[in-house]
Amino acid sequence: MTRYAIPLLGLAWAASCATGEVPSARFANAPAVTRVDDRRDVPDKPSEREFIHSLYHYDGVVQRRLSRALELPRTRRALGVNALDEVPDSTWFTNRIGVRELTPDEVRRGPVQVGSPEAHRPWMIHSTKTGGSEPGFMISDARGKKFLLKLDMAAFPEQLTATHVIVGRLLWACGFNVTEDHVVYFRPDDLVIAADAVGKDVFGDKHPLRRDEVEAVLARVAVEPDGRLRGMASLWLDGKPLGGPPAEGVRDDDPNDRIPHQLRRDLRGAYAIFAWLDHVDVQESNFLDMWVKEGDRHYVKHYLLDFGKALGVMNTTGINPRHGREYVIDFAAIARSLVTAGAMKRPWEGREPSPLRGVGMFEADGFDPGAWKPDSPAYVPFLTADRFDKFWGARIVIRFTREQIRAAVDAGRLSDPRAADYLTDTLIARQRATARYWFARVNPLDRFAAASSETGAILCFDDLALVHQLDDAAATQYRVSTYDNGVQPLGPVTVVRPDAAGHACTGALPLAASSDGYTIVRVETVRPGFDRATFVHIARDAASGAPRLIGIWRP
Template sequence: MRTWAQWMFVVAAVGCSYRPARFHDRPPIRDAHDDRPIAIPRKSAFVEAFYLSDVFLRRPVVDALDAERFPHALDVNALDEVPRSSWFSPVALEVGAFEKQYAADGPPRGRAQIEARGGHFVLTDARGKVYRLIGDHPTLPQVDTSAALIASRLVRALGYLTPETWWVEPSALGVPRTAGPASERWVAVRWPVGVPLGATDMTYQRDDDPNDRIPHRDRRTLRALGVLAAWLDLRELGPSRLVDAYVGLPGRGHVRHFVVGLHDALGAGALGPTTASRSVAGPVEGDALSNLLSLGLARPPARGARPERSLRAFRAQVDARYELGHPYEPVDRLLPSDGYWLAKRMVQIPASLIQRVVREARFSEASLERHVVRALEARRRTLASYWFSRVTPCEVEALSGRTLIVVDQALAAGLEGAGDTRYVVSFLGDDGNELTPPRTVLPALAEVEIPIPELERDYVVVRVTAIRRGTPAPRAMEAHLKSEGSNLKWVGVRH
């Protein structure tokens, strides 16, 4: 017994120190090159019973029995950024450049044909490009079509792959209105863009795709979808929202990963009978504990049709800890650094692009357009404020001689004031030992200049902790520097 206690003491004692990561001295990866030609993989089957029993039974139990920390995301480079890949492909955010890049295939052209296939209306244009048509539910005008148009562009602006979505005017394509959805407005979603391979596994990589080397649950692109879902009020992720497609000729293509089903965005999924998700017992209102204790008798009555029948239901208020309808494993492993990454990308989208995108929805009421723009802006501000507060949101701007210049993204975005902010800077060796006493520095506008002292180490970690209104950020930002003689080289960043 005494030996046991001694071992426990040793284990606890060894575990009491922090040791930073150490980066290789090499340029950061900017492209994952996961587009090597492969054979067409199998289509993944989705069985609801497997999925639900996995997310509600197996994973909660197994996770509770797993004491390991969630690892830092594995699809990020040394700069703590996600490189270009089949999952993430950033685009220019200036309005004109964005529109050009978004329109890879563009809207349907020439004389088109429409056929009903698998419960959908499929449009094939004169070039042979295939689109899926979406209309509005009769009781929810301008909801699904507008949500699909707006969300598709915003998701693409964040860097995710998503099918292009375009207005369709039947007469311009030479098709009768009766051939498609029973709706005044149609949008065409460019899908499938290749060979559909089914839902993207939320946990592991495809075993028949040699390009797929990182467990999906540890991809920042998937973990950060929780923040994206909160911004766009996209209640469900998982098999209905992430799908794989093989793009290219057989044997010469590769798998890409798409965010789909965006007509449910902006709260549209919760509005209507077309897409409402219900349990077998009908919609279950009220919280689980109250329902349990009241034997279900005090449960609020099931909501009928909501009084609001438009995207005005897309609220400006959002809880930063947005809850998805179904658990999604990568989101459950979301780390502050992952949330910060997406929040950072969110605030980089210019207001002019958001306005332009919402204008694309062609709302019949200008006030509705203004409401959606306001809600998008308010929600991204709430989310960015939250995720910026979970880390020290500084990015390395430059390393000039022995001065490191970092930019505080929260100050740059106007989410925090410079007068309320200071930084504690410490210098660590790669063993975690402090090399000098910590010092305090102040920002100049959004920039922070940090002089690096002469230290007899070949590897130095500059650890910066933001202090706002006297409260330190939960996590520091680390800039990893390698010395080459008297010169310093910047090799890595962690948040």
């Protein structure tokens, strides 16, 4: 379809020119920030945060929820966002997919630094694993590289190990810092107990590790038909561990940590991504700050950890279909059941585990991207997240191609090709549901670009709902109006229509008469049942005089 612009006159123009429609947001005439300087030297190691599981969840489920309600917190837009409504690179997040071309092979490899230990046996056991429900050991391979080895439980073969690696690859591609993880196969005699190896009990108390303890752990895991065992080896991170970051506020002893975590876009917007992946195990112990050294400086780097219970595995291993649909302790759900005497069908009823080896209770049917819940409400960034944060996350999710998703699934080394096909198809179905939901709540225009014209500027953009075939291009149009910095209209409203691929360009737009030509362009997307606007700010580059994008505001 050919793009074109039509002037609108009369009442439509007059109505669109009301100054109340133009938000007060203004932007500096400068390039947007793409990288945050949060790697300044922190010479003294910050303190390690202790995680007490029961207190953390009591606080998140009961005490902090009550105190937050009494505080009457006001809604606040996210921080850590640049003028173009994007998240700059930082020690928390690095823009990858969609910003640069990621090949399927890159997604399959993920954050590989040293490679799998599978070909570097025997492995030396240094201690048993503590924490979590899955068995495992701390090991080093024949190269001396240190790994955490996790093993699948016998009743759920391949589920934890495949899921951890698959989700880790996708989260890395999204932009988060994750560990280097590999699915590995080995035999019991590949494990050698170090002379100083220790066993740890649930209280962290240590004792010399005995061979019968190792055999007791291995007796709990799935065995392949050829006698091999399957595990997930996670490379030990460089630096000194500091525990997880607080869900609210900042680390007081890290001068680079300046944005309260409940206001960070990269943490709040992760809601849409975690919902896509059904990563319900969201708690402080599954985040980790590391005090790392780079050259002659130290700083804190922030990681996500432990994804083995995503993709519905928490439901199967816990034998509980409620995960992802309700909090583990969900007072609202309890109240609804009491009021209705259990007569109302609950959102998790009817869910069944998959018969496929390595697949959890993971499906697209019944998935509601706006109603998804992690296991606990203790993670405050998800409580403060708004539709703009979740739109940001959905934009990342929809960037994955089928080939990239399949590459991540292949990294999980599932033995049944049907399982790999099912996970790929289900991830794509949930991906599209995620984008469709959040693109209906924010004007889904993206990839704006300004170019010179003889009489001003031309603005081009993509409509993500059309690019990804979530809506009808033939039923879509854009009403474009321009204002100067004082919100005075610069000309009539024009109508622009997209091409079949969801791309559109305006005709020549007048720029304001000010020295830098600061102009606000209101782009209103109109289609059946949808009418939302985005405000694009343009000004002339001081060096070249060419118009450039300096800001985007999504109301």
